[in-house]
Amino acid sequence: MTTTTLLTDPPTSTGDRPTAPPAPTSGTMTVTGPVRERYDEILTPEALAFVAALHERFVAPRHEILLARQHNRQRIADGMTPDFLPSTRAVREDRSWRAAGAGPGLERRHVEITGPTDPKMAINALNSGADVWLADQEDATSPTWTNVIGGQLSLLDAIRGRLEFTSPEGKSYRMTSPHLEDLPTIVMRPRGWHLCEKHLRFVDRAGVSASASASLVDFGLYFFHNTSTLLARGRGPYFYLPKLEGHLEARLWNDVFVFTQDYLNLPQGTVRATVLIETLPAAFEMEEILYELRDHCAGLNAGRWDYLFSVIKSFRTRGPRFVLPDRSAVSMTVPFMRAYTELLVSTCHRRGAHAIGGMSAFIPDRRDPEVSMRAEQQVRGDKRREVTDGFDGTWVAHPDLIAFAREEFAAVLGDRPHQIDRRRDDVHVTAAQLLDVASASPDGTTVTGAGLRANVSVGLRYIESWLRGVGAAAIDHLMEDAATAEISRSQVWQWIYTSTPTEDGAPITRERVEALLTEIAGSLPRPEGNRVDAAVDVFRQVALTEDFPTFLTIGAYTQHLVGSDVD
Missing domain, CATH: 1.20.1220.12 (Malate synthase, domain III)
Known part of the structure; x- marks a missing residue:
């Protein structure tokens, strides 16, 4: 495997933005949504040319993976039982390769706060004291045009230390520090491959237009505008990759990273990605996903809620034995969910990558001490289980929960940034264990x-x-x-x-x-x-x-x- 390093000096740039080649000759990216105040700072000709180049290069492979998803879903519906791939056995059995691992600012990820990218929520996350802010343009953001471009503006300002917001009631919000090294490291989550951005359309020379991929829009605009500044301030372009269903989709993202780094004259390995394992097919290809992204991958995350959704979606027509009980009864300790998380930790640590735990949905209520106490108990128990099982970090959704999660991780890890050296060679998860949905209700579905x-x-x-x-x-x-x-x-x-x-x-x-x-x-x-x-x-x-x-x-x-x- 090629050894990669992160860039420590910013690339040649004009102002804060890398100098980009001209737009592709085959077409242009056209804005069809309203252009409001400051949108021109995001929708620059150079940035749109870059997004157009991404679209031109990756529109066909994106369609191929979406078609492959459809075929795989139908095969499962028709009775096919998912399993580990025989064709990639050599990748799993080769113990010599390793993932790239953490970039600057990602070494310690004990507590990550997730949330949307509107100015108020962005400031709250940046002031929270978490190790990482998952700047979520995906499941926590409704993809209105205002949110899509407004979120990009929030990130642009935050990275430059100038983000502020005044609410309609007159309350002011400001970042506690303009320096990135004093704030949670930003890891941005673009939308999934299945979504389009209908306010940006690629128009080819024949006048035929098509909606842009939402993934490439979110990724491309953020990367183009912020990478130079991030690198100059001791951070990097870091991403969470959602909804992947297998290693070929990870390969596509890796191709995007390679293309982007070449396009913007950056060393290969500048990007770091953490992949959410939140679909059932991806659970059978964790090792292969890490392998495909090995020069750019920092770790995997246990995206528990989307994972449950994927299990239900995959087996929705396969009869009563695949029916789950009440959502509230399906905890992370039921056997099939435990098999999923233990496989994730052991896979990551075998390859030198972070294993990041999932979201506990409980949140406190500052006006109701009893609700807050229950939330603390639930979150403490959840995070104690994760760190004991070997996770290197975890997610919370509210600033008031950070201290509890941090205490649980510190109780096991102390000052260590992670526990990747804990290999979990005792874990041997089978396909049957991952598919044992009935284990969620041992006495029968209720x-x-x-x-x-x-x-x-x-x-x-x-x-x-x-x-x-x-x-x-x-x-x-x-x-x-x-x-x-x-x-x-x-x-x-x-x-x-x-x-x-x-x-x-x-x-x-x-x-x-x-x-x-x-x-x-x-x-x-x-x-x-x-x-x-x-x-x-x-x-x-x-x-x-x-x-x-x-x-x-x-x-x-x-x-x-x-x-x-x-x-």
Whole structure:
């Protein structure tokens, strides 16, 4: 494997931005969304030329992996049982290769705070005292045009130490320090391969246009505008890669990194990526994913909520033995989830990479000490389990939880930045263990009426929030994002499909859920600007129709966000 190092001096640049070659001759990237105040700082001709170059080079391979996803989903639906790949056995058995590992500022990742990139939330995250801020343009961000470009502006200003915000009520928010070395290291999460950005369109020489990949837009604009400054300030362009379903998708991201570093005259290995293992297919290819990204990879993350969504989605039509109980009953200690996390830790440490734990959804309430106490207990227990199992860091969703998570990691790690040297050679996870969904309910699946109501209520209220442009929502003292909403609506769809009964013996039917949906929608407040009726329509489309949309966000984005008032 080629040894790589991070660049310590910024590349040749004009101001803060690298000098880029001209736009590709085959077409241009055209802005179709409104250009508001300061948008021209992000949507520069040079940055758009770079995004166009990314689109031109990677549009075809992106379509190929999306088609491969469809084929794989159908094969599983038809009865194929996922397994470790025979064709990549040599990669798994070769003990000589290692991942690139941490870049500057990523050596210590005990506590990472996640959150959207609007100015207020960005400042709160940067002032939180966490080791890392996951700047989330994906599941915690509703992809309105305002949020997409506004988030890029927040990151632009934060990296230059000048981000500030005044709320409509007159409250001011400022960064505690203008120096990146005093703040959490920023790791940006772009949107997944399955999403498009319909406000940017690539127009070829024949006048044919196509929406840009949301992944490449988020990645490209952030990388182009900020890499020089990050490197000059002792950090680097770091990314979380979401929703990957296998090593060929990791290879595509690696190709993007190689192309980008060449395009902007940067040494190979400047980029660092952490991959979220949040789909069932990816769990069988962790080692191969690390291998494909080995010159750019810092580690893997246990994206537990999307992982549960992927399990439900994969086996939704495969009968009762793949039906999970109430969402609240599926903890990280059930055997099939424990197999997933133990495999992740052992895989990462064998290859010299960080294993980062997942999100505990509990959040405190500063006005309710009892709620805050329960949140502390839940988070402490969750983080104690993770660090004891060998994780090198973890996620929290609220600044008030950082101290508790940090204490649990310090109790095991002390001053050590990580525990990669703990190899976990005792772990031997089989395909059967990863697929043992029935282990979540050893006494038989139990779905309660309260669990059904909670899924409908949370799904509906989150979608309503998302349609208003708010992608991370505190609901019933839990932090909900697109991933948890996906679990809620997918369980409802599967329970209807399998006629799963609740504890009173009554089957869950479309009519029963429709009545519950109408009741809950009727009880919700409807202030000016609410999107309750639209949220009801979306919930019906993603949970109550015969077909199962692969992601609730795809149709909702096209139908309700593009060109809307909130956009």
